[in-house]
Amino acid sequence: MITQLEWLKEIDGHLWLVEDERENMKLSYRVKEVIHAEQSPFQHVMIVDTYDFGPTLVLDGVVQTTSRDGHIYNEMITHIPLLTHPHPKRVLIIGGGDCGAAREVCKYPQVEQIDMVEIDELVVKVSKQYLTDVSGNLSDPRVNFIYEDGTSFIKNRQETYDVVIVDSSDPIGPAEQLFSYEFYRDVHRALQTDGVMVCQSQSPIFHMNILKQTYERIGQLFPVVHVYQAVVPTYPGGLWSFTLGSKTYRPEQLDAKWDKQAKYVNQGILQGCFQLPESVRQALEK
Amino acid sequence: MITQLEWLKEIDGHLWLVEDERENMKLSYRVKEVIHAEQSPFQHVMIVDTYDFGPTLVLDGVVQTTSRDGHIYNEMITHIPLLTHPHPKRVLIIGGGDCGAAREVCKYPQVEQIDMVEIDELVVKVSKQYLTDVSGNLSDPRVNFIYEDGTSFIKNRQETYDVVIVDSSDPIGPAEQLFSYEFYRDVHRALQTDGVMVCQSQSPIFHMNILKQTYERIGQLFPVVHVYQAVVPTYPGGLWSFTLGSKTYRPEQLDAKWDKQAKYVNQGILQGCFQLPESVRQALEK
Missing domain, CATH: 2.30.140.10 (Spermidine synthase, tetramerisation domain)
Structure with a gap:
């Protein structure tokens, strides 16, 4: 079978x-x-x-x-936006069924509410049960599990969240709409006037077109837009990109804020992650 | 066949x-x-x-x-040590049969002599002929091709070079000796009193033991030792490490020196490359 x-x-x-x-x-x-x-x-x-x-x-x-390298992606998609915002209280995670992003958000005591909108309840169920190195069998009472299509959920929200994390799978299959301009516009509307969003924006090696499109779409909506990178061994090409959009705060202000326990992120990574290979930098600038 | x-x-x-x-x-x-x-x-x-x-x-x-990503490794193994040294004139490359490192060294007009000691002439021959995106069909007259075992070649050299680049394959097969303490000691002796060496030190994901051993051995010989990283999509795990040993100069002094044409390296990468994931940093510190 x-x-x-x-x-x-x-x-x-x-x-x-x-x-x-x-x-x-x-x-x-x-x-x-x-x-x-x-x-x-x-x-x-x-x-x-x-x-x-x-x-x-x-x-x-x-x-x-994976149990071995899942922390890299989850730490990077979480700590950069949460440190960019000086006082995040309400956080929305769209996708993130492995629960690793929510687990990292829980490291911030000032966060009061974490809405996690995952379309597929089965992903959460098996991750909590079998992928405990990543999910930590997440049980923090601040996390609300909402099993719904993220694109529908966000349409009705206005200035609700401080931080929105779009932790999607690849832009084929159920996650395709999470890469559209309309969706980012809805995310923008759902954010407070000083809100911050982040999304995974694929491999700069194999999907430069997706990264460029994401960077441009988020740049049309947010005055501050930055691409950062991490190395995830189990993703093709190793190098992975994230795109951050912010209404007010700049991630350059991350300095000297790091006080969490983590396996990938440290003070140096918070700065180094914004340094992109020259070919990627040039492709984004064009 | x-x-x-x-x-x-x-x-x-x-x-x-x-x-x-x-x-x-x-x-x-x-x-x-x-x-x-x-x-x-x-x-x-x-x-x-x-x-x-x-x-x-x-x-x-x-x-x-590979033609597509070979520049990453070759730029990173070359420019970091050559920029760390303020006036490199004599450069030795051990290995480097694809000719990509030598090609990058040729971008420095102050370099007068480039000895490239590669054990396997066939690698140079096919790289020059078929791998021109990497080798550039290298023809700079400053490059001396020497087909010899790198470990024997370096034994008889004393204070000869400003920079030694150890561009080896994995520590199994012909390159095994290029990871030994005795070899690094010979490299140290072959360097001028203000010389700089670098070697590739494998994947921090899959060969942390090799990286740690290299870091320790070079650290026993050189007062300045630093590990830096690059992302090479075709190497397992994506993340790749290099270890730099220096008798005098510090790579922190790299700032604001960048004036070359490259596809991976830029001013930001020169600083970002020294920022290692927390788990790697901790493993090296132990």
Whole structure:
């Protein structure tokens, strides 16, 4: 049954997850065990235990988060916007089903409310149960789990949030609308007059067109727009981008604010992450 | 004949290069064409044209340099030490058969002599011929090509060079000795009293033990030791480390010196590259 999935292959007597994402370059992970595999109304949801990266969340055959490196993405999509805002109280996470972003937001005592709008309840369920290195089996009472389409949820909000984190999967499948101009406009409206948003904006190596489009769309709506990067070993190309839009505050003011426990972020990373390779910088400027 | 190589596989009617390096995680590249494949006295040397990365140098089944991202590694292993030294005149490159590091050194008019000691002449030959995006078909008269074992070559040198660049392959096969304490000691002796060395020190994700060992060994010999990073999409884990040892000068003095043309390096990268993920920083400090 399991090996009928096109992204699970038996090769030389071993089970491998072969990522079903790119035509000309593949990442494969040797799998110890398929822990959970289930079709939700939205996508195929799977937790596999891999030799190199431990328990790993896989949606429609594409690795989303691993126990070993999931903290990198989640720390970076969370701490940069939360430190850019001087007093974040109400935070919205759109997507983020692995619960890792919400877990990082919980490190801020001044945050009073965390709305997490994830379309697929099954992703949250399996992440809480099997991906505890990432989710921490999130139980902070400030987190409200809302199982709804993020694009519908945000349409009715006005000046509600201090920070909006768009933690989506790739712009194919259920997350496609989370990359549209209309959606960013709705995010802008849902933010307070000094609000900050961030979204993951794909690989500068393989999806420069998406990054550029995201940078331009957010730049049309927000007076402050910045791209920053992190290195996520299980994402194709390693280099990953995030785009931050802010109505007032500048991320240059991040200096000397770092006082959290983290595995990737530190004071130096908070500054280094805004330094982009020259080819990326030039492509964004054009 | 070609498909008898274990790292070239025909899958679903397409030719794939499946990297023969790691047991539990594989990178695979769809191949347009095998341009050259030949066994040298030291290793199997191959140039394949890949769909995503163009012509690619593969040694013993492991991707070394691609036309698309080879500049990242070569710029980073070259410009950081050459900018750390205020007046580099004599430069030694050990390894560097793809000619990309030598090509970057040639961007410094004050450099008078570039000795490139590569054990395997075949690597230089195929890189000059087929990997011109990386090698630039290097023809600068300052470059002396010396086909010899780097560890023997350096034993007889004393205070000869201003900068030594150790551009090796992985510490298995012909490059193993280039990671030994004895070799670094010989490099130290071959440097002028204000000399600077750098070496590639593997992936902080998958080979933290090698990075830590390199950092410690170079730190025992040089009063100034720094690890810096770059993101190379075709190296496993994406994140790659370099370790710099210096007898006098500090790389913190790099500021505001940048005046070259490059695709990865810029003023921001020169500073950002020294910012390491917290887990890496902690592992090095221990």
